[in-house]
Amino acid sequence: MDEIRVGIIGFGFMGKTHTYGYKTIPLYYSNLPFKVRLVMVCDAIKEAAQYAKDTLDFDFATDNADDIFCRDDIDVVNVCTPNIYHKDAVLKALNAGKNVYCDKPLATSFVETKEITGVLDQYGCITQMALQYRFFPATMRAKKLIDEGRIGKIMSFRACYLHSGSVDPNKAIGWKQDKKFGGGGVLFDLGSHVLDIMYYLLGEYASVFAKTKVIYPQRPDKSGNIVDIEADDLAFMVVNMKNGGTGTIEASKVATGTNDELRFEIHGDKGSVRFNLMDPNWLEYYDNTITEVPLGGDKGFKKIECVQRFEKPGGSFPSSKFSIGWIRSHVHSLYSFLDCVYNKKQASPSFRDGAYIQYVMEKAYQSDSESRWIEL
Ligand SMILES: NC(=O)c1ccc[n+]([C@@H]2O[C@H](COP(=O)([O-])OP(=O)(O)OC[C@H]3O[C@@H](n4cnc5c(N)ncnc54)[C@H](O)[C@@H]3O)[C@@H](O)[C@H]2O)c1
Structure with a gap:
C-alpha cells in the first residue's frame, strides 16, 4: 500500500x-488506498516537537523547518505556524516539491499570497487551505440547495463568526492580537473563515464597506507589560456579491456569551437556509414555494438532519446518524486533501481561493481606513 509521508x-x-x-x-x-506516516514534526519550541514525537509516533522532531524541506521521504507539509511564517514555509515547501496544506489565512498580505500563487503552476504540487467549514455535511447541503436553485435568487444574507476570548481587558494577548505575527486582527483570524464560507456558498464579492475596531487600545502581554494594540477585535462589513445579493458579515472576539459561533442566514426568493456552528448537526431550510393553507400546512423552517451524512467513503465510522463536532470537519478537509494528493488532482479550497480571501480582507481594511465603498 502506498504511503503518504507527512511533515x-x-x-x-x-x-x-x-x-x-x-x-x-x-x-x-x-x-x-494509502497509509499515512508521520515523519517529522517541527516547532520553534524544541520540547513541544519532542513531546509530539515521543507521544504521537512521529519518526523525528526538530526546531528547524529546513530539516523538513530537505527530506526526500516527506510528501506533504502542513503549515500551522503563526501567519507571519506561512509565506516562507509554503514557498520553501513548494520549491522542495512538497504538497502543502496551509492554515488560514494563506499569508499576511495580498502581495505575499501573489508570491505564492505566482509559482504554483511552475511546481505543480497539490495545495489546499484549511478552511474546514466547507466540509460539514450541513454547509455542503446548503451549497447543494443554493446550486440547485432551491433558494432562488439570493436577495440578502447575514453571516458572522463570533468568539468572546478578548472580552477581558486584563487577559494577556497572544500572537493573534499582535499584528506583527498575525498581519491583521480578527478580520484575518475569524473573518477569513466567514468570508470564505460566503464565497463558497454565493460566489465572488463585488464590493465591500468595512469598519473595524480595537476595543482596548492597550492590553498586557504575556510578561505583564502593557502594550499598544493595533489588531482589531471587531470587524463589520456590508458586502455586495457578484450574484446580486447584499449582506452583512461580522467577525468578533468580543461577543460576550459566545463560544465558537459561525452563523449564516441566506434569503432567496424561493427559500432560505440558516446554519449555526454551535448546532452543526442541522441545516435549517425554508421552502417558500409551499403554498400557504389554513393552520399553516407544511410551511415553515425545516431542520435537515445533516449529522455525519458524508458521501462515501465518509460516514462509515461512526455511522452517519451520530452527532458531529468541530474537529470532524477538519478531518474531512484533510481527507479531501490527501485524496487529491493520492489521485494527483487539484484540491479545493485552493491556494488561489486563499489568495482571493486575502484580497477581499485587504480591500476591507482599505475601506475601513478610507471610509468608503471599495469595488473588488
Ligand atoms: N482552521 C482553523 O480552524 C484554525 C484555528 C486556529 C488557528 N488557525 C490557524 O493556524 C495557524 C496556527 O495557529 P494556532 O492556533 O495553532 O497557533 P498556536 O500558537 O497554538 O501554535 C503555533 C505553534 O507554532 C510554533 N511556531 C512559531 N513559530 C514557528 C516557526 N517559525 N517554526 C515552527 N514552529 C513555530 C509555536 O511554538 C506554536 O507551538 C495560524 O495560521 C492560525 O490562523 C486555524
Whole structure:
C-alpha cells in the first residue's frame, strides 16, 4: 500500500488538530488506498516537537523547518505556524516539491499570497487551505440547495463568526492580537473563515464597506507589560456579491456569551437556509414555494438532519446518524486533501481561493481606513 509521508510545521493548537486528523483518517474512511506516516514534526519550541514525537509516533522532531524541506521521504507539509511564517514555509515547501496544506489565512498580505500563487503552476504540487467549514455535511447541503436553485435568487444574507476570548481587558494577548505575527486582527483570524464560507456558498464579492475596531487600545502581554494594540477585535462589513445579493458579515472576539459561533442566514426568493456552528448537526431550510393553507400546512423552517451524512467513503465510522463536532470537519478537509494528493488532482479550497480571501480582507481594511465603498 502506498504511503503518504507527512511533515508538520508548528505543533500548537492546529498542529495537534491536524495530527488528530492524520491519525484518525484510517478509522473514519474505510478501504483507503494509502497509509499515512508521520515523519517529522517541527516547532520553534524544541520540547513541544519532542513531546509530539515521543507521544504521537512521529519518526523525528526538530526546531528547524529546513530539516523538513530537505527530506526526500516527506510528501506533504502542513503549515500551522503563526501567519507571519506561512509565506516562507509554503514557498520553501513548494520549491522542495512538497504538497502543502496551509492554515488560514494563506499569508499576511495580498502581495505575499501573489508570491505564492505566482509559482504554483511552475511546481505543480497539490495545495489546499484549511478552511474546514466547507466540509460539514450541513454547509455542503446548503451549497447543494443554493446550486440547485432551491433558494432562488439570493436577495440578502447575514453571516458572522463570533468568539468572546478578548472580552477581558486584563487577559494577556497572544500572537493573534499582535499584528506583527498575525498581519491583521480578527478580520484575518475569524473573518477569513466567514468570508470564505460566503464565497463558497454565493460566489465572488463585488464590493465591500468595512469598519473595524480595537476595543482596548492597550492590553498586557504575556510578561505583564502593557502594550499598544493595533489588531482589531471587531470587524463589520456590508458586502455586495457578484450574484446580486447584499449582506452583512461580522467577525468578533468580543461577543460576550459566545463560544465558537459561525452563523449564516441566506434569503432567496424561493427559500432560505440558516446554519449555526454551535448546532452543526442541522441545516435549517425554508421552502417558500409551499403554498400557504389554513393552520399553516407544511410551511415553515425545516431542520435537515445533516449529522455525519458524508458521501462515501465518509460516514462509515461512526455511522452517519451520530452527532458531529468541530474537529470532524477538519478531518474531512484533510481527507479531501490527501485524496487529491493520492489521485494527483487539484484540491479545493485552493491556494488561489486563499489568495482571493486575502484580497477581499485587504480591500476591507482599505475601506475601513478610507471610509468608503471599495469595488473588488
Ligand atoms: N482552521 C482553523 O480552524 C484554525 C484555528 C486556529 C488557528 N488557525 C490557524 O493556524 C495557524 C496556527 O495557529 P494556532 O492556533 O495553532 O497557533 P498556536 O500558537 O497554538 O501554535 C503555533 C505553534 O507554532 C510554533 N511556531 C512559531 N513559530 C514557528 C516557526 N517559525 N517554526 C515552527 N514552529 C513555530 C509555536 O511554538 C506554536 O507551538 C495560524 O495560521 C492560525 O490562523 C486555524
